[in-house]
Amino acid sequence: MTAPIARRRALTAVATVGLTLPVLAACGGDDDPGAGDDTGAGQGDDLPTGNADPTPGSGTTITATKDVPVGGGTILPDQELVVTQPTKGEFHCFTAVCTHMGCIVSSVQLGGIRCECHGSAYSIEDGTPVNPPATEALQEFPVTVKGGQVTIA
Template structure:
């Protein structure tokens, strides 16, 4: 019997029904927590326009740097060519961990991105890193 009727007209659920329902809620919450992101505005950096992010000397040719507090990754795929992307991984919105050659890595769950385009190269990330506008002026990399 799945439910019992009391003398007052109310229906009481059995323990099996209650625990089954709680189990289903737990599964739904777990799946929601594992879901990826569509790369929306939660990834965008909040750096003021004109702010100095780094100097050109700080960004290695064929590599890059992760600015954790600004949530921006700056790369220099070829000498004198600077690119910037949000440093927030599109998988679970954690900050990417490093730039290794031409790959931006998120060691949190194994995602990787192109240091030239920000496109996903591997892992669970569902979408590319968003581009961040920068300007290079007098050896400084500035936000736009």
């Protein structure tokens, strides 16, 4: 009778290890910002992430005023900035790095700066979040407008 008990214990041990390893692997760290995301979006495959210096230099010309539509904005992915013009002649500059998971925002439309990674949206007027999951505002950089150019103040 000892043989079946030993066999049963061995099978139980194998089954326990077989179930434990995948659970432990699932709890491990992952450098992918989309890992563990239950939305199915932004799994980190080829989504841009913010890696530039977050503080553009004072006096840096960033875009022409003609390239920023009234009631909207333009994204400058290389500088990781977004420039908006909520009303004619009123310009704002924000980081283009989403405060939720660090993706670069994807569009400026319907009065919002939108991030396709997880659906966050921000106000074009002050960078505050208007649609979750983001809860923190985009960092704003003061600008000056002269000669048709938007420049970091």
